[in-house]
Amino acid sequence: MTDTPAAPIIGRDAVARAELVEILVRTGDEDRAAFRDLYIRTNAKLFGICLRICGEREAAADVLHDVYLTVWKRAGAYEPSRASPITWLATIARNRAIDWRRANGTRRSAPIEEAPELVDAAPLASDALIADEEAHSLHRCLEELDGNQRESIRTAFFQGVTYAELAERLSVPLGTMKSWVRRGLARLRECLEA
Amino acid sequence: MTDIRTPDDLPDVTAAELALGVLEGEERAVALRRVLAEPGFAQSVETWREYFGQLFAVWPEAAAPDGVFERIERSIDALHGVVPPSRGIWPAVAGLMSVAAVGLLVFVVARPPQAPLPVPAPSVVATQPLLVASIAPTAKGAAIAAVYDPARGVLRLTTAEAPAARRSAELWVIGADKTPHSLGLLTPGGATRVTPAPAIRRQLAAGATLAVTIEPEGGSPTGAPTGPIVLKGDLTAV
Structure with missing residues (x-):
């Protein structure tokens, strides 16, 4: 939350987002040129998601292939009014990567890297793909949680892991982990709905 | 807040837990069934997905490999x-x-959502019994029939009523693992033929439930059911 918290939807970011909506909608009309443009603009974000969750480049590339094939087939169902384009795309990537990891039964105790260092990192107000008035509300609410609650929820999101895996990674009993996450989510709900 | 209490004392945040992806096994299966049964719960899961989606802005990028x-x-x-x-x-x-x-x-x-074309079947001797189901409407409308041939791995369904404009009817199996797995979309205005992947085929056994939900056009974007269940029936060996 550095320079422009809750910036109005104007300028470069909004233009980039509008363009992304447009090429996603055109992809839904089976426009191959739009699809190529979509890939160029979003592959680094989506591959980053697949790579972190799968933990290996080859598998992540296979998942990425499936993700874009899914995008090609389902872009026609994308509704700009319901979801930001990058959230729609990234959710597909995250779910596919998690499906792969669970299907392959890998429970890596040593992921390729730790979760992104978000505690002090600015939530990238300059990120051209997500920029709207609400983009910072979750970040703000996460900051209000206790450290254990925040770290557990962030780790769950960025590594795509279940309660059991979370408990193992953070070396706490399962009951403690569920308590942290559930209390954290309950407080998030209050904050987000406030 | 490091005290340990029993889960029963904790607030119900199941929709958030499902959207976050921390549930597994029976807990996840129960939550997925609630998505099917409770529209309010399904909406809550969607809302949480959007909230968590804000975190994608800070997800580190990595250029995809060439090719x-x-x-x-x-x-x-x-x-x-x-x-x-x-x-x-x-x-x-x-x-x-x-x-x-x-x-x-x-x-x-490549498993498209709808595979209406016949598949070159492996020459396997059909020794396993066929499974059939009458998939009946939960509210109104007409039932459809399903026939699954385990030897060939082919599931066929009769023509269902077409969903509303910009909506798709998606078929799910809820088998031994109690979790809905997508079998793809019903062909609008015609019979449907599905050849599920091996992992999903294991769920197609006697006693498994087939269900149809109404999803956004193209099918559930999440991989799990998001819309109301309109048809349901159990597979029986014949």
Whole structure:
């Protein structure tokens, strides 16, 4: 939350987002040129998601292939009014990567890297793909949680892991982990709905 | 807040837990069934997905390896019936089948949501009994019939009523693992033929439930049911 918290939807970011909506909608009309443009603009974000969750480049590339094939087939169902384009795309990537990891039964105790260092990192107000008035509300609410609650929820999101895996990674009993996450989510709900 | 209490004392945040992806096994299955049964719960899960989606802005990027886009394009060509040059593991197969059949095989491997075309079936002797289900409406409308041939791995369904505009009817199996797995979309205005992936085929057994939900056009974007359940029935061996 550095320079422009809750910036109005104007300028470069909004233009980039509008363009992304447009090429996603055109992809839904089976426009191959739009699809190529979509890939160029979003592959680094989506591959980053697949790579972190799968933990290996080859598998992540296979998942990425499936993700874009899914995008090609389902872009026609994308509704700009319901979801930001990058959230729609990234959710597909995250779910596919998690499906792969669970299907392959890998429970890596040593992921390729730790979760992104978000505690002090600015939530990238300059990120051209997500920029709207609400983009910072979750970040703000996460900051209000206790450290254990925040770290557990962030780790769950960025590594795509279940309660059991979370408990193992953070070396706490399962009951403690569920308590942290559930209390954290309950407080998030209050904050987000406030 | 490091005290340990029993889960029963904790607030109900199941929708958030499902959207976050921390649930597994029976807990996840129960939550997925609630998505089917409770529209309010399904909406809550969607809302949480949007909240968590804000975190994607800070997800570190990594350029995809070279060649992935070309692979994607070849797969799309295969979806649309453009026959790719035989390569990799396919030449041996191609030697045995017509070029068109290879195109179909790639089409099936890519598992499109709807696979209305017949599949070159492996020559397996049909020793397993067929499974049938009458999939009846939960509210109004007409039932449809399903027949699954385990030997060939083919599920066929009779024509269902078409969903509303910009909506798709998606078929799910809820089997031994109690978790809904998508079997793809029902063909609008016609019979449906599905050849599920091996992992999903394991769920298609006597006693498993087949269910149809109404999803956004193209099917559930999340991989799990999001819309109301409109048809339901159990598989029986015959």
